[in-house]
Structures are given as C-alpha cells and as structure tokens.
Amino acid sequence: MEKMPYYNRELSWVDFNYRVLEEAFKKENPIMERIRFLSITASNLDEFFMVRVAGVVEQVRSKYHAEDLSGLTPQKLLEKLNIKIHEFMEKQYSCLHRSIIPALKKLNISFLTPDEMNEEQLSFLSNYFEKVLFPVLTPLAVDPSRPFPLLANKSLNVAIRLEGNGKPYFAVVQVPSILSRYLELPSRNGSREFILLENLIIYKLEELFEASDIRAACPFRMTRNSDLEIDEGAEDLLAEIQKSIKKRKRGNPVRLELLQKCDPETKSFLLEMIHIRKDNIYELQGPLDLTFLSKFADLPGFERYCFKPIIPVYPPADFWNYKSIFDAIREKDRMVHHPYESFETVVDFVRQAAEDENVLAIKQTLYRVSGHSPIIAALIRAAENGKQVTVLVELKARFDEENNILWAKKLEEAGCHVIYGLAGLKTHCKILLVVRRDEDCIRRYVHMGTGNYNDSTAKIYTDIGVFTCKEPFGTDASSLFNVLTGYSRPPEYNKMLVAPNELRGFFESMIERETQNAQNGLPCGITAKVNSLVDPEIISLLYKASQAGVPIHLIVRGICCLIPGLPGVSEHIEVISIIGQLLEHSRIFRFENGGTPKIYMGSADWMSRNLDRRIELVFPIEDEELKQRAFGILDLMLNDNINARMMTNTTEYHHIDRRGKVPCNCQREFSRLAQEAVAKLEIPDRDQPLKPILSPDFDR
Known part of the structure; x- marks a missing residue:
C-alpha cells in the first residue's frame, strides 16, 4: 500500500515559526511590532527545544530507529531539524542586525556598548552597578574544589577566562533575571539609548575579580529538556507535579548558545563542562536570548511605533441594554467574539453569579489563567457568599503547572471544591456552569468557549464563547462535570461532543x-x-x-x-x-x-x-x-x-x-x-420625542 502524503510535524512547526519571523522582516509593520514578532520567534523556539527537540534527542539516545509517518527516523529528523534551525537562527539575527537595528537608529533608539558612551553615561553605569547590580551578582569560580554550577534552564550567563598567580582558571556569572535585561541611559540630544545587562557586567568584571587578570568573557545560554514525566498513579498528584517541576530545572541540555566571537579556550571550557551534541551548539552574532525584546517594545513612549490597538467593545451588542447577563441569556443564546468583544462579559458572568442571591452553584474548568485572575477572584467571592463552587484546575497544563498549583491552593482555602484533573487525561475543555433559582424553575446557564478563561491572553488571542440556558446544554454540562468530579460513566450527551x-x-x-x-x-x-x-x-x-x-x-x-x-x-x-x-x-x-x-x-x-x-x-x-x-x-x-x-x-x-x-x-x-x-445601538431613535432635562425642583 502506498504511503499517505504526510509532512513531518516538527518540520511543519519550524515553517510556522518562519511565518512569524516574516512579520518581523515586514517594513510595513510598525517597528516595535516587528521587534515583538522577533521576540515571539525566540520564545517559541525555546519551548520547541525544551519539549519537541528534547523528545527527538531522547529517541536518538535510546537507539529508536522506526520511521514516522513522514518516512523519517529520529536520527534523520534530528539532522533535518538541526540544519533548518541553524538557518532559522541565522535569519533571526540577520533580521535584527540588518533590518531592525538600522530602523531603530533612524528613530534615535539604540543599544550602546561602554566604549560608545559619554562621561555622564559611564558615571550613570558605575552608579547603577555599585548600588543595584553588584550586590545581586554571584561570581562562581570553577576549579577542582568548585565544580561547574548547575545552571538554570534558559538562564543567561557569562563565562570568564581568568589568570591568577600565573595559573589559568574559569568562572561563571549569571545575568540576574530578577533585573531588567536592559538599562536606559541618560539621554543625548533627545535620543533613547540603552545597554544590555550582560555588557554592563562584562564592562565591570574587574570589580568582581580584583585579584585576577581577565583574559576573555563570553555570554552563553543553555536550554534543557523540560518535558515533565509525571506518575499519575501517585497518591498526591499535586506533590508529584511539584517534584517534577524541580526535575525540569535539571533536565539534560538540548541546546547551547554562545557568541560567535567567543575565544577558543573559553569555548573549549564550556564544551567540556556541558555535555551536548555538537550540532546542538549555536554560535550567534548576539545578543543571546531575544525574548527580552517583547518587554522592550512595551516601554512607555514607544506606543506610536506599535499597531493601532484593537479596542474591545463592552458591553458587546448581544448584551446591550440588559441589566443582568442572566436576562440576556434567557431571551436567546448569545455569542461573544474576543478580543473584538470584551472578555469582561465572561468575567462579569462569574461576578454576577458570585453576588446573585439566587445562584446556587458554579462549576468551571480552568486550564490556563492569568497571574491576577479576576475569574479566580470571583470564584473565591462566590464561595465566601455560600455558593457551591466546584473548579477543575488542570495541574498538567505545560509550563503553567506552578501557576495552577498556586491558584488551586487559594481556591481550596476559600472553600471551593477543587479537582486536579483526571488520571491519564488532560482536561482542556472550556466550560462554565451556573445553577440559578429563577422565578419559574431552577435553570442552568452555560458558557462554552474555544479559549482559556484567561483575561490577559483574551486581549491578544482570538476566541469565541457562547452563552445558553437551553435545557439540553444544561443537562449535558451537569453530566460532563459529574464525569470530571466523580466516577460517572461518560453519558450519552444531547448536544455536546466530548x-x-x-x-x-x-x-x-x-x-x-x-x-x-x-x-x-x-x-x-x-x-x-x-x-x-x-x-x-x-x-x-x-x-x-x-x-x-x-x-x-x-x-x-x-x-x-x-x-x-x-x-x-x-x-x-x-x-x-x-x-x-x-x-x-x-x-x-x-x-x-x-x-x-x-x-x-x-x-x-x-x-x-x-x-x-x-x-x-x-x-x-x-x-x-x-x-x-x-x-x-x-x-x-x-x-x-x-x-x-x-x-x-x-x-x-x-x-x-x-x-x-x-x-x-x-x-x-x-x-x-x-x-x-x-x-x-447608541444612535437614539429619531421617532422618539425629545426629552428635556428638568430641574429636580420643577413643579410637574
């Protein structure tokens, strides 16, 4: 039988990231948005290495030789990926240095090295280093009595080659992630000028290693295998995931990034200390770790160099002129298209349910939520108001595990019933059920969506949510939650497909x-x-x-x-x-x-x-x-x-x-x-008589 045409998923993913990179090259896009797209490609690539490339590397290590549906063995796929990603990262830096940096310079925005600065700026650097940076830094010497440190995944570090008492040795300084990656300098002629933190550290190395001669310094960065292995049969799933998160920080290296100008001795030292395949070493023009550019693009004063914002409407037309969301849903099904129509509609649905004395119960699934989630706050408020609140928090949502554990504990402390997902399955569905005592009956109000209950990502992700109180959907929602929270067999659903x-x-x-x-x-x-x-x-x-x-x-x-x-x-x-x-x-x-x-x-x-x-x-x-x-x-x-x-x-x-x-x-x-x-809806009805505004004392 002839093989079905099937394009390898990993290669297809790299193609997708290329499409994002194209947006960074587009001169018709505002410059800060181009910078943001470049940052997104770097962030995407980090996760791709931590999970997908790491998985292929493990297959190669375990001598797994079977071909996938596209006809590639893990070894062949890894070879193709290495070629494609090396080319991709070269294009990233070509975009940065040949397109974005020149465009920034035309706007008088630039990154400087100390040798390009005036006396005022150098004095500013020294002051910042002494008062802020120096107390945070920890230089780590590497010698027979002090082994190479366990470096955090994705952390940016500086390797230093030193000589003291006539003997060569090496040291490592981590660039502190707690501080901003860039520092804005005193302005010259209205320009905006910055220095990267690693360049400031290298400039001031003599103050960290006063007893040694500094021969060379090179920033480097390591990406580790971060795909969690979770024993879902463990008695305490929360504790098991917390343990696995710690292992993630010690995963095997799958990528080493360093500067092209790294001197040979320092490079040899790093390769000796970090055991990694040669084709997973990326020598780059720099700076390393372009993910910082996203925050840089958000700096105050750069708004005019960004896309015209898409302002969500609130309330959406479907909810216009209704005092209660419940009244609107009882009248007919409602649809909200985010972010064009505000996610606040969903937040207000939970808030109104939390305060409404006729609401008896709220049940919801949570996969990814924001750091200061108003949905969580409303659920906590509902529990405090005596509502029966049940929340399924998916602890296995990749890279959101720690955030979700934090929220799960807060919900439990507030009196909510919290379920940590199901063994062997991730709970990815987006559903919210409110049980309310209406005048005529007990009615179930349901919200079903395509995206997470996350007010932050709802501003930049396109998603659709539907509200209904039709009985078949309410019955299905109750059945689904019974499956999620108990030992119910999957039922025959009326409308939903699960x-x-x-x-x-x-x-x-x-x-x-x-x-x-x-x-x-x-x-x-x-x-x-x-x-x-x-x-x-x-x-x-x-x-x-x-x-x-x-x-x-x-x-x-x-x-x-x-x-x-x-x-x-x-x-x-x-x-x-x-x-x-x-x-x-x-x-x-x-x-x-x-x-x-x-x-x-x-x-x-x-x-x-x-x-x-x-x-x-x-x-x-x-x-x-x-x-x-x-x-x-x-x-x-x-x-x-x-x-x-x-x-x-x-x-x-x-x-x-x-x-x-x-x-x-x-x-x-x-x-x-x-x-x-x-x-x-805001246009007044022309046939209506005009209504004069009268004084409260007017005698009717």
Missing part, C-alpha cells in the same frame, strides 16, 4: 458524510479552523473526501501535516495560515451536510492528543442568527489577503496574491464590525 470517547468518531463520521454526499451529487464541503492539523486518520479522511470532489477549506495557524494541492490526492483542499496582530486561537468546523449546513466550535484541534488523550468539548451553534454570524466569521477569514498565507503542495507558504482584490485584514474587519454593531 473527547476522548466520542469526538474522534464524530469528526470522522462528519467527514465521511461529506464524501458520501459528493458521491451522491449532493451539496458538500468542509471548512475547518484549527491551530494544528496532525492526526493521521483525520488527514486520510480529508484526502479521501478531496478525491471524491469535496471542496475543503482549512485555516490552520500552526502545524499542518496534510499536504494540499497534490494531483489525485488533495487537489480540492486549500490550506491557509493567518498570522497577524492577534493570535488566531478559535476552533470552528463547518460541514455543508447536503445543503443544510452545520457548524460547531470548541476546544479541540485535529491532533491525536486532543481526540484521544484529553477531555475536549465541541458544541453545535443552533440559533439561526448565531449560525449565520459564525458562517460569516469563517467566510471573512477565508477572504483575508493581508495576514493569510497559502500552503503549496511543496509545503511552502506564500502570501495571498492581492492583485485586483480589495485589501482585507480580517482581524481589523472583525474589530470594525464589533464597533459598528455597538455604534448602531
């Missing part, structure tokens, strides 16, 4: 139905928006649907292992990726269904982990008005020709050809539509 028991079968049957409809000459078509498309069974069925003539439109932001446009295989499949001001995060699925289209939303991507190893929720949009709105959301994204890139059958991505087309930035257009919807 992984891992039924979501795969649902998607497979829907794709097969479209294939059958095409063969029977009925209206057919599939449109799906996901973050990643990896699952081989779904891809195989999409290929079969294409071969039957089903038109398939896929909006895949990140990894896409399906290859579109292959003659006889996928020629009816189109894949676009939208990378823009906001991060596309919503998951939406439309099936033409023989002429009666159905549309669904939810938390699940088309990945094996989402369909088989997570609790995921997908729900139908049934209200006719909301269905039409959801169709319009997909159509507008498919018309984007500014943020969108199309995937070719060679796996390359190219910008949509705009010749002869009206420019369309779907994110800006969604913002305009949200603003216009509210503006229409």
Whole structure:
C-alpha cells in the first residue's frame, strides 16, 4: 500500500515559526511590532527545544530507529531539524542586525556598548552597578574544589577566562533575571539609548575579580529538556507535579548558545563542562536570548511605533441594554467574539453569579489563567457568599503547572471544591456552569468557549464563547462535570461532543458524510479552523473526501501535516495560515451536510492528543442568527489577503496574491464590525420625542 502524503510535524512547526519571523522582516509593520514578532520567534523556539527537540534527542539516545509517518527516523529528523534551525537562527539575527537595528537608529533608539558612551553615561553605569547590580551578582569560580554550577534552564550567563598567580582558571556569572535585561541611559540630544545587562557586567568584571587578570568573557545560554514525566498513579498528584517541576530545572541540555566571537579556550571550557551534541551548539552574532525584546517594545513612549490597538467593545451588542447577563441569556443564546468583544462579559458572568442571591452553584474548568485572575477572584467571592463552587484546575497544563498549583491552593482555602484533573487525561475543555433559582424553575446557564478563561491572553488571542440556558446544554454540562468530579460513566450527551470517547468518531463520521454526499451529487464541503492539523486518520479522511470532489477549506495557524494541492490526492483542499496582530486561537468546523449546513466550535484541534488523550468539548451553534454570524466569521477569514498565507503542495507558504482584490485584514474587519454593531445601538431613535432635562425642583 502506498504511503499517505504526510509532512513531518516538527518540520511543519519550524515553517510556522518562519511565518512569524516574516512579520518581523515586514517594513510595513510598525517597528516595535516587528521587534515583538522577533521576540515571539525566540520564545517559541525555546519551548520547541525544551519539549519537541528534547523528545527527538531522547529517541536518538535510546537507539529508536522506526520511521514516522513522514518516512523519517529520529536520527534523520534530528539532522533535518538541526540544519533548518541553524538557518532559522541565522535569519533571526540577520533580521535584527540588518533590518531592525538600522530602523531603530533612524528613530534615535539604540543599544550602546561602554566604549560608545559619554562621561555622564559611564558615571550613570558605575552608579547603577555599585548600588543595584553588584550586590545581586554571584561570581562562581570553577576549579577542582568548585565544580561547574548547575545552571538554570534558559538562564543567561557569562563565562570568564581568568589568570591568577600565573595559573589559568574559569568562572561563571549569571545575568540576574530578577533585573531588567536592559538599562536606559541618560539621554543625548533627545535620543533613547540603552545597554544590555550582560555588557554592563562584562564592562565591570574587574570589580568582581580584583585579584585576577581577565583574559576573555563570553555570554552563553543553555536550554534543557523540560518535558515533565509525571506518575499519575501517585497518591498526591499535586506533590508529584511539584517534584517534577524541580526535575525540569535539571533536565539534560538540548541546546547551547554562545557568541560567535567567543575565544577558543573559553569555548573549549564550556564544551567540556556541558555535555551536548555538537550540532546542538549555536554560535550567534548576539545578543543571546531575544525574548527580552517583547518587554522592550512595551516601554512607555514607544506606543506610536506599535499597531493601532484593537479596542474591545463592552458591553458587546448581544448584551446591550440588559441589566443582568442572566436576562440576556434567557431571551436567546448569545455569542461573544474576543478580543473584538470584551472578555469582561465572561468575567462579569462569574461576578454576577458570585453576588446573585439566587445562584446556587458554579462549576468551571480552568486550564490556563492569568497571574491576577479576576475569574479566580470571583470564584473565591462566590464561595465566601455560600455558593457551591466546584473548579477543575488542570495541574498538567505545560509550563503553567506552578501557576495552577498556586491558584488551586487559594481556591481550596476559600472553600471551593477543587479537582486536579483526571488520571491519564488532560482536561482542556472550556466550560462554565451556573445553577440559578429563577422565578419559574431552577435553570442552568452555560458558557462554552474555544479559549482559556484567561483575561490577559483574551486581549491578544482570538476566541469565541457562547452563552445558553437551553435545557439540553444544561443537562449535558451537569453530566460532563459529574464525569470530571466523580466516577460517572461518560453519558450519552444531547448536544455536546466530548473527547476522548466520542469526538474522534464524530469528526470522522462528519467527514465521511461529506464524501458520501459528493458521491451522491449532493451539496458538500468542509471548512475547518484549527491551530494544528496532525492526526493521521483525520488527514486520510480529508484526502479521501478531496478525491471524491469535496471542496475543503482549512485555516490552520500552526502545524499542518496534510499536504494540499497534490494531483489525485488533495487537489480540492486549500490550506491557509493567518498570522497577524492577534493570535488566531478559535476552533470552528463547518460541514455543508447536503445543503443544510452545520457548524460547531470548541476546544479541540485535529491532533491525536486532543481526540484521544484529553477531555475536549465541541458544541453545535443552533440559533439561526448565531449560525449565520459564525458562517460569516469563517467566510471573512477565508477572504483575508493581508495576514493569510497559502500552503503549496511543496509545503511552502506564500502570501495571498492581492492583485485586483480589495485589501482585507480580517482581524481589523472583525474589530470594525464589533464597533459598528455597538455604534448602531447608541444612535437614539429619531421617532422618539425629545426629552428635556428638568430641574429636580420643577413643579410637574
């Protein structure tokens, strides 16, 4: 049997990061946004090394030789990744030095080294070093009695080659992450000038090593394997995860970054101390660790060099002129499109529930929340007010484990019932249930979403949430929470589709139905928006649907292992990726269904982990008005020709050809539509009589 065309997921991910890097190169983007995109590529790459590259390295170490679906063994994949990532990081620094830094200089913004500074600035440096930096620094000598220190993952360090009493030796100084990576200097002629902290440390090394001669200094940075191994059978899952987090800091090195100008002796010393494959050593132009640029772009005074902000409307048109969110939901189902419509609507739903004397219970799943979460505060308030509050906090949310442990403890202390997820499964579904005593009955109000209950990311992630109090959804929500909090068997849901028991079968049957409809000459078509498309069974069925003539439109932001446009295989499949001001995060699925289209939303991507190893929720949009709105959301994204890139059958991505087309930035257009919807409601009715404002003392 011939192998199915399948693009390797790791290589596809690097392609995605290239698309983000393209935004940093784009001269039409504001300079601080270009800097931000460059920072995002660095942050993305850190996580990719800590998890995905680390996994491939472990496979190679364990002598695992089986080919994956793309035909690559771990060894071959690692070779391809090393070549591709080395080229990628060279492009990152080309972007920084050849494009971004010259553009900053034109705006009189620059990073200086001490030899470029005047006396006032050098004096400022000395004062800062003496009063702030010096007390924080810890120089660590490395010799037979003092071993090489255990360096924290992703920490920036300086290796120093010294000579004392005629003998050479080495030392390491960590650049303190508690302090800002950059320091703004006294201004010269209205310019804004900065120095990086590592350059200040190197400038002042003589004050740290007074008894030695400094021969050379080189910044370096190490990335470690950080994929947690958790024993989910442990009696105390919280304690087990806390223990695993500590191990993460001691994981095997998977990448070493150092400057190209590092002297040979210092480089040899580092390679001797840090045991790492040669092809995982990255010698860079510098500065190392470009993630700091994101905070730099946020500095006061740089706002004019950023995108015009997308201001969320509040309240959204769907909730206009309602005193109570519950009143609005009782009237009809409601949809909120973030961040164009404010996430405050969801926060206020929980806040009102916390204070409403008729609310009896609140149940919610939490996957990732912000550092100062108003949702958590409202849940705590609800518990203090005597409501029955149940919260499932997913402790296994990667890189948010510590934050979630902190919140879980605070919720427990406030009297909430806290569940730490399910053994063997991550709980990734986004659902909130409020049980309320209304005048006519006990009613369940449900919020279901495509994104996390995180007020911070909701400002920059596009997501959709739906509110309903229809009984079938309320019954399903109660059943789902019973599965999550007890030992209930997965039920037969009325409306909801829940992984891992039924979501795969649902998607497979829907794709097969479209294939059958095409063969029977009925209206057919599939449109799906996901973050990643990896699952081989779904891809195989999409290929079969294409071969039957089903038109398939896929909006895949990140990894896409399906290859579109292959003659006889996928020629009816189109894949676009939208990378823009906001991060596309919503998951939406439309099936033409023989002429009666159905549309669904939810938390699940088309990945094996989402369909088989997570609790995921997908729900139908049934209200006719909301269905039409959801169709319009997909159509507008498919018309984007500014943020969108199309995937070719060679796996390359190219910008949509705009010749002869009206420019369309779907994110800006969604913002305009949200603003216009509210503006229409603000216009007074011209047929109403004008109402004079009278004095309180006026005699009626």
